[in-house]
Amino acid sequence: MRQIPVHVAIIMDGNGRWAQAKGLPRVAGHKEGISSVRRVVKIAADTGVKYLTLYSFSTENWKRPSEEVEFLFSLMETTLIKEMKELHDNNIKVRFIGRIRALPDKLQKIIEDTEELTANNTGLNLTFAVNYGGRQEIIDAVKKSISLGYSVDKLDEVSFREFLYCPELPDVDLMIRTAGEQRLSNFLIWQSIYAEFYFTETLWPDFSETDFKKAINEFTKRKRRFGGL
Ligand code: IPE
Ligand code: IPE
């Protein structure tokens, strides 16, 4: 039987280039990128992917002009307000990972509302990484374990997971990055040690159903050894 990836993570890249190629401001690309998000969420749910994690804003993205950063946060707010109910109706459990406390209050409130509304859903686990950095996640986990007085003897790869932003999030099976770049950019470093990588030149706003299915199909052909034979 075809092996569908349990956890798909996507580095949604190329919004700016998509807009620039059309002579539009960069933010138009971010806006258009929402339609790709809707698309992949639907396909993931339909094809039986259990976890979909989307890189939405990295801890390094603060280096961008403040207008772009503000636009991104306000786009997240309006989109969540608009889509929250439909996500819930589709039995999708929505979560957020990252340094959420550093986000604007209004966005934090909507994040809280969305997580609360969808908390008991049993369908697709949809996770948005916002103000997320893989190194920061590990540092935050270490701090948490220390502050809880966790014993050094008990700490191992399994128990350490309990201190990550979302302990339930399994290792990444398929890591997709759009727009031609071939790097992790500080995304899910703990969870991706044995991820299969899929890179495409397609810019995020153009990422179609066919592109996503191609990535999943490519995954099914990979031979995973996890260090064994
Ligand atoms: C990805 O698109 C979206 C975010 C990082 C928020 P970019 O904005 O990085 O688009 P490019 O890479 O400049 O084309
Ligand atoms: C990675 O994209 C972050 C997100 C997709 C949210 P970037 O465009 O920020 O990555 P770099 O700077 O090219 O590595």
Ligand code: MG
């Ligand atoms: Mg980029």
